[in-house]
Amino acid sequence: MNLEITDLHTAGEPVRIVTGGYPELPGATILEKIEAARRDHDVLRRVMMQEPRGHADMFGMIPVKPCAPDAAIGALFIHHSGYSTMSGHGLIAFSRWAVESGHVPMQEPETRFGLELPCGVVGVTCAVDNGKVVATSFDSVPSFLSHRDVEVEVPGLGSVTLDIAYGGAFYAMLPASSLGFDFFKAPVDAMVAAARAINDAARAQVTITHPDAAEFGYLFGTMLTDDAPTDRRSYHLCVFAGNQIDRSPTGGGVTARMARDFARGRIESGVTRKFYGPTPIPFEAAVIGTDTGSVEDAVTVRVTGSASYLGRSTYVFEEKDPLTHGFSLPGTYAELTG
Numbered sequence: 001m002n003l004e005i006t007d008l009h010t011a012g013e014p015v016r017i018v019t020g021g022y023p024e025l026p027g028a029t030i031l032e033k034i035e036a037a038r039r040d041h042d043v044l045r046r047v048m049m050q051e052p053r054g055h056a057d058m059f060g061m062i063p064v065k066p067c068a069p070d071a072a073i074g075a076l077f078i079h080h081s082g083y084s085t086m087s088g089h090g091l092i093a094f095s096r097w098a099v100e101s102g103h104v105p106m107q108e109p110e111t112r113f114g115l116e117l118p119c120g121v122v123g124v125t126c127a128v129d130n131g132k133v134v135a136t137s138f139d140s141v142p143s144f145l146s147h148r149d150v151e152v153e154v155p156g157l158g159s160v161t162l163d164i165a166y167g168g169a170f171y172a173m174l175p176a177s178s179l180g181f182d183f184f185k186a187p188v189d190a191m192v193a194a195a196r197a198i199n200d201a202a203r204a205q206v207t208i209t210h211p212d213a214a215e216f217g218y219l220f221g222t223m224l225t226d227d228a229p230t231d232r233r234s235y236h237l238c239v240f241a242g243n244q245i246d247r248s249p250t251g252g253g254v255t256a257r258m259a260r261d262f263a264r265g266r267i268e269s270g271v272t273r274k275f276y277g278p279t280p281i282p283f284e285a286a287v288i289g290t291d292t293g294s295v296e297d298a299v300t301v302r303v304t305g306s307a308s309y310l311g312r313s314t315y316v317f318e319e320k321d322p323l324t325h326g327f328s329l330p331g332t333y334a335e336l337t338g
Contacts, residue, residue: 011281012247015093016060050326071116081242086168088251093307142298145263167255169220195239
């Protein structure tokens, strides 16, 4: 068996799409399809995400047939340590691939369609120029501030106050300055270590639930932000999943930030902000409306970004290669000898 792969990046964050060789996943819902992938084919996730073909910060997507009637195509998110419910940067790259590969019929100057993800169906608009997708916008699932001014005890940092908001996944967020960091002068490694410690502590100490699905009830990542006022562009650092560092501004995180700021009265509907991660490519975002679904005061956020192609590959499997199914670097060498 071989796997066909197309690689893109969105603002520097990788998106590895498996375009051939992956088995069709059964399931009446997209969450059932995730469970089938995890149960029956997780070795293929490791092949694509882990070394030697991938790395600790790799991210990817598996195209699937949609279950929702208002979706043209579906997708699952995968990363080095497992699966996730939402990724805005992944969605942006996947949408470009889906339209340009013909999986979604292309229309100029805009191609609109529903994309089914584990967190729900999102509305996607691809700006198309001369047969190429030059930008992609998505309208988020209902997003909201779930925890306000939560105190978490973090080893090495003491008591830390943070918010938690949902933008397709749950993110903790707080200004880096509240930890004593000058966001623009502090070593990135130091802020990453702090975000990882906050991830671990918040996951252990804070109960997170989502009214629509128990599967959504977990903290996906932590965002350390600058102190920019809401009428200026803003930078942040996001550490997510198994402590991966997002190179993009983080689409789900940007959605959660906008929902949090709207709930706190810091930003009005229709106001567009630019957000940057650790590369010079921004996402733009705006609250475009309130949502009357299962969560009171939830909002819909529109996020816009662009993706670029990197290459295409065929992955082969040699039976005598002991690493053909991927590996992760050990924490200690005792893990190898034991």
